[in-house]
Structures are given as C-alpha cells and as structure tokens.
Amino acid sequence: MPRFFSVRHNFFHTRGFPWIRSLIEGFGQTSYCKIEGRTLHYASGDIVALLERDKGSRWSDVLGCGAFPFLIVSEKTIECWEKDGVGTFPIHKVKIANPLPKKLMETTAPNYFWIDGMELRGALIEFEASGFMGVKFCPECGTRTDNISETFNHQYARGVTFSYVFRENTWNGLNLFTTDISPTAFFCTDLVVECARKYKLTNFRFIPVEEAIPSPIKN
Secondary structure (H helix, E strand, C coil), X not given: CCCEEEEEECHHHCCCCCEEEEEEEEEEEEEEECXXXXXXXXXXXXXXXXXXXXXXXXXCCEEEECCCCCCEEEHHHHHHHHXXXXXXXXXXXXXXCCCCCHHHCCCCCXXXXXXXXXXXXXCCECCCCCCCCCCEECXXXXXXXXXXXXXXXXXXXXXXXXXXXXXXXXXXXXXXXXXXXXXXXXXXXXXXXXXXXXXXXXXXXXXXXXXXXXXXXXC
C-alpha cells in the first residue's frame, strides 16, 4: 500500500511564483441549489486566467488560483506523470491572458491545464475518524457541509493531530484523486511526490495524510 498525501500549490510558503487573480472566460455559474440557497460554480472546458500584475518573477509547475481552488499544473508536469506511469487524467487548458506580471512581460507562459476533480473520485473518507463533525450531503446538489465549530474544536483546538482516513477498500488505485470531501481537494500517492522530486517540479505542496505538519517539495 502506498503512502498518501494531500496535494496543492505551495504559493503561500514560497516567493516568486505567479498567482491567478481571476478567471475571465470559461468559468461561471453551473446551477443553483434551492435547498442550500447557493449558486454552484465550475468550469466545463478551457478557461482563461488573468494573473496578478505584481506577483511572479518565474513560472511554476503549479499555479495557485484565488478565484477558485482548481489544481492547475504545467504541461511539463503532465508529461512527467505520463512518462513515469503516474497516469493520465481529465484535463482542460488554462490560457494565460495578457497583461502578464511585470517581471514576466518578456517571457512566454508555459502551457497550463486544470485537472477535473469531478471525474477523479478515487476514495471515500471516514469523516468522524478524520475529525469532521456533523457531516451532511445536500440531497439536491450533493454539497458536503459539516459543523464548522465542532470540526475546528475536534481537529485543532484540543491540540490533537488528526489524519485523513480513507474508508476501507474504497481507494480505486489512482495515483491522483479526489474524495467525497470535495472535487477540488486532491490527494496523491508517493509516486507523485517522487516524480516531483525527480523532475524538480516547482510549487507543489504535499502533506502526508497522517500528519498535520506540511511537507513541501522545495526546489
């Protein structure tokens, strides 16, 4: 059995990488849930992103996005995953609009892609064992909610380290996957971590599911 990690960008713990300020095409309202009284947003194909003008002096292999928590990776990342047998995943292009950040004006942006976590559910979570309290799923839109204050107290206030616990026999073997936590909360196996180290893929943040302490890949 491999080791598992949560995976996302590492923007808030590094310097020099770009940040997506807004998504100006291809992202928007997909439906409205009457029960929850909420508008649901997502994308269904290529999207166009606008970067912060004052952030970024070198391109990274993972882009953080303030408009929506997509996992956005470079073409190099996709190629490395395919080369090392990590897998192929449902992806769509992320086109970087002008103007670029001031320090990247004379450069060409790499090709980027967002990974569709809706299509990558690869395990289910034991919510109570993972520290989530009062978990409910909306019968109309499927959105997961929990008791925020009770979850916080259980996970953090008592100083107890919690782990993400997968329900037994629900992992389907994918090296990169989402769970019923959210289609934007990605997990991976140690094969993805080793691939990032091997090819010096930048701006990844890996946290072992059994630890509360971050374990970033630094390059």
